[in-house]
Amino acid sequence: xxxxxxxxxxxxxxxxxxxxxxxxxxxxxxxxxxxxxxxxxxxxxxxxxxxxxxxxxxxxxxxxxxxxxxxxxxxxxxxxxxxxxxxxxxxxxxxxxxxxxxxxxxxxxxxxxxxxxxxxxxxxxxxxxxxxxxxxxxxxxxxxxxxxxxxxxxxxxxxxxxxxxxxxxxxxxxxxxxxxxxxxxxxxxxxxxxxxxxxxxxxxxxxxxxxxxxxxxxxxxxxxxxxxxxxxxxxxxxxxxxxxxxxxxxxxxxxxx
Amino acid sequence: xxxxxxxxxxxxxxxxxxxxxxxxxxxxxxxxxxxxxxxxxxxxxxxxxxxxxxxxxxxxxxxxxxxxxxxxxxxxxxxxxxxxxxxxxxxxxxxxxxxxxxxxxxxxxxxxxxxxxxxxxxxxxxxxxxxxxxxxxxxxxxxxxxxxxxxxxxxxxxxxxxxxxxxx
Numbered sequence: 001x002x003x004x005x006x007x008x009x010x011x012x013x014x015x016x017x018x019x020x021x022x023x024x025x026x027x028x029x030x031x032x033x034x035x036x037x038x039x040x041x042x043x044x045x046x047x048x049x050x051x052x053x054x055x056x057x058x059x060x061x062x063x064x065x066x067x068x069x070x071x072x073x074x075x076x077x078x079x080x081x082x083x084x085x086x087x088x089x090x091x092x093x094x095x096x097x098x099x100x101x102x103x104x105x106x107x108x109x110x111x112x113x114x115x116x117x118x119x120x121x122x123x124x125x126x127x128x129x130x131x132x133x134x135x136x137x138x139x140x141x142x143x144x145x146x147x148x149x150x151x152x153x154x155x156x157x158x159x160x161x162x163x164x165x166x167x168x169x170x171x172x173x174x175x176x177x178x179x180x181x182x183x184x185x186x187x188x189x190x191x192x193x194x195x196x197x198x199x200x201x202x203x204x205x206x207x208x209x210x211x212x213x214x215x216x217x218x219x220x221x222x223x224x225x226x227x228x229x230x231x232x233x234x235x236x237x238x239x240x241x242x243x244x245x246x247x248x249x250x251x252x253x254x255x256x257x
Numbered sequence: 258x259x260x261x262x263x264x265x266x267x268x269x270x271x272x273x274x275x276x277x278x279x280x281x282x283x284x285x286x287x288x289x290x291x292x293x294x295x296x297x298x299x300x301x302x303x304x305x306x307x308x309x310x311x312x313x314x315x316x317x318x319x320x321x322x323x324x325x326x327x328x329x330x331x332x333x334x335x336x337x338x339x340x341x342x343x344x345x346x347x348x349x350x351x352x353x354x355x356x357x358x359x360x361x362x363x364x365x366x367x368x369x370x371x372x373x374x375x376x377x378x379x380x381x382x383x384x385x386x387x388x389x390x391x392x393x394x395x396x397x398x399x400x401x402x403x404x405x406x407x408x409x410x411x412x413x414x415x416x417x418x419x420x421x422x423x424x425x
Contacts, residue, residue: 050418051418051421051422186404193386212411213378213379213382213407213410213411213414214382214385214386214407214411216379216382217379217380217382217383217385217386218383218386222379224372224375226421226425227425231368231372231421232372232375232376234372234375234376234379236376236379236380236383237380237383237384249287249288249385249388249402249403249405249406249407251289251406252381252385252406252409252410
């Protein structure tokens with residue numbers, strides 16, 4: 001719906017022009033991102049896929065302000081951000097952009113509850129609101145009861161979900177996530193997908209990098225990155241859940257007697 | 258559908274409609290539902306080959322129904338079915354033929370073929386997720402079937418990526 005009729009002058013949630021990033025490693029150069037143009041409208045759920053080394057994580061780091069582009073420009077919600085100082089980025093990440101990286105960057109000395117609540121308290125919300133938001137997120141992610149654990153007590157999959165909860169606690173307009181299900185089993189993946197879908201339904205914009213096709217297929221739009229360039233940009237079927245799907249699982253696995 | 262029907266009869270005699278219901282109950286929406294005509298035709302063929310035996314049961318006020326049971330030969334066939342490993346893993350022959358032949362024909366571009374195929378798989382994957390969400394979570398058999406389909410699609414997508422890496 002949102003995609004079909006964008007308001008005429010609506011700013012893009014995210015706009016990228018001619019993005020280039022080259023990493024220098026061991027005296028050599030790796031052109032990680034080689035001229036990416038991208039537009040994401042408010043409310044879109046976009047997955048970026050591609051083989052490892054295609055530049056997916058670098059692209060996400062550029063979009064989240066963790067790395068600076070060599071060339072190109074980035075606008076977040078109409079604001080030019082590629083030249084912002086680290087301090088300005090920190091504010092942006094607290095207010096409008098939630099980010100989950102492959103390395104979860106949880107504060108090891110804080111409890112799970114404090115890790116999640118911290119960004120919301122820094123943003124000036126009331127402790128009561130913040131506690132309610134934290135409890136809701138933990139419940140949605142199947143982590144109720146882990147409030148008082150520290151990150152070291154958690155499995156990789158649990159830490160990953162805590163990082164996601166932290167990124168979502170301020171209900172950011174844009175969520176950027178790098179392999180948000182990378183350490184999860186299928187149950188954990190399902191919980192994360194359910195939460196992301198709910199965020200999407202609430203109108204939050206999501207851009208995630210994933211190698212998991214199940215995760216990619218939950219998005220409305222899938223961008224394929226290859227060798228630092230966008231090679232395909234597709235919109236997936238939006239048909240509502242069919243009561244009797246024509247393509248059943250058995251067609252795919254060729255189940256027959 | 259021959260062997261699944263025979264396997265259902267291993268539990269005890271049943272008529273066609275009972276078998277249809279049993280299949281539906283087992284697989285849910287994850288399995289393309291067999292129509293009753295298909296089941297009757299298959300049962301008639303199995304009976305002709307001596308793998309099952311049918312007997313008409315008179316019903317008052319309704320047409321007779323035919324109850325089937327496994328013969329010894331049928332039971333042996335089901336045992337042999339369970340005994341054998343199942344057929345080879347699926348390979349996307351037709352897509353691979355297109356990919357291999359595209360350059361020589363000059364009629365299609367390999368990268369476009371890969372992109373088109375990826376789009377198709379992703380849409381199938383999306384359909385699988387919807388199917389999984391629509392099925393009862395406690396219906397383990399249906400969920401496992403969907404999970405299998407999903408993993409196959411993931412493998413197909415990984416393989417597409419390999420094709421792209423090698424051919425680009």
